[in-house]
Amino acid sequence: MKFQIFLVALGLLSDCRITSFTRGVSIFPAPPVPVPVRIAPLVSQWQSARYPGYGSAFLIFALATLVVILPILHRPTSAPGCPSTYYLYSTTCGRFCYRYESSECKSWTSARTTCRAEGGDLLVPSECFYQFFKDHARQNEGSCSNFWIGGSTTTPGSNYTSVRGDLISNSVPLWASGQPDAFGGTESCIEMFSSFNYLMNDAECSNSKGFICQLFV
Numbered sequence: 001m002k003f004q005i006f007l008v009a010l011g012l013l014s015d016c017r018i019t020s021f022t023r024g025v026s027i028f029p030a031p032p033v034p035v036p037v038r039i040a041p042l043v044s045q046w047q048s049a050r051y052p053g054y055g056s057a058f059l060i061f062a063l064a065t066l067v068v069i070l071p072i073l074h075r076p077t078s079a080p081g082c083p084s085t086y087y088l089y090s091t092t093c094g095r096f097c098y099r100y101e102s103s104e105c106k107s108w109t110s111a112r113t114t115c116r117a118e119g120g121d122l123l124v125p126s127e128c129f130y131q132f133f134k135d136h137a138r139q140n141e142g143s144c145s146n147f148w149i150g151g152s153t154t155t156p157g158s159n160y161t162s163v164r165g166d167l168i169s170n171s172v173p174l175w176a177s178g179q180p181d182a183f184g185g186t187e188s189c190i191e192m193f194s195s196f197n198y199l200m201n202d203a204e205c206s207n208s209k210g211f212i213c214q215l216f217v
Helices: 002-014 039-046 054-073 108-117 130-140
Strands: 087-091 094-106 147-152 160-162 187-193 199-204 209-216
Touching: 094 108, 094 130, 094 147, 108 147, 108 209, 130 187
Parallel strands: 147 209
Antiparallel strands: 087 094, 094 209, 147 160, 147 187, 187 199
C-alpha cells in the first residue's frame, strides 16, 4: 500500500495516469483503451502515441524500482538460526554459527568471556573443519591478525584441552612445525598464528589478539 501511494505521488508530479498493478482498480481515470497486464505490450503501449504520458510513467516506475525495491532485495540478512553478526557453517563436519573478531583484540580469557556472553564459546579446533577457518583467516584480518581459539592447558607444552574438555594431542597436524614449544614456560593458550600460515601455536594467554567465536545451533 505504501509503495502504491509512492507511485501515486510520483504520478501526480508528472501529470501521469496510474493504474493499480495489484488489484486492477483504477486510481485515476483510465485511458480510453485498457492497458494489458502483460509486461511487453505494456511497455510498447507506453511508448506509443495512443497513450500519451505513459512513457514518463514507465521511467518513473523504473526509477522507483531502483530506489525503493532493489535496496530491500539486497539488504544483508543473517544466516538462518544465527545472530546477525555470525555466519553459518554447515557441512558433514558439523553445523554451527561462527564469527571472526579482528577489530577488538583481547586476552584469551576475555575473548572467551565475550563468546560465552553471546551464547557460544571460542572455536574448538577440529581436523575436520580447521582448514576452512585457516583458509578464511587472512581475509578476516583487521587490527588483530592472529586469532585465539578454544584450547588451553595448565601445564605449558602439553595436555592441551579444548573448551569442551576434549584432549588436543601435540601430534595433531593442526600445530605448526615445532609447536607447542612452551617458550619461556608461560605459553598456555592456543592461537591461529599468521606467521605460521594460521596453523596452531601456543602463546601467552594474556596477549591481546583477535578471536573466533563458535555458537552451536
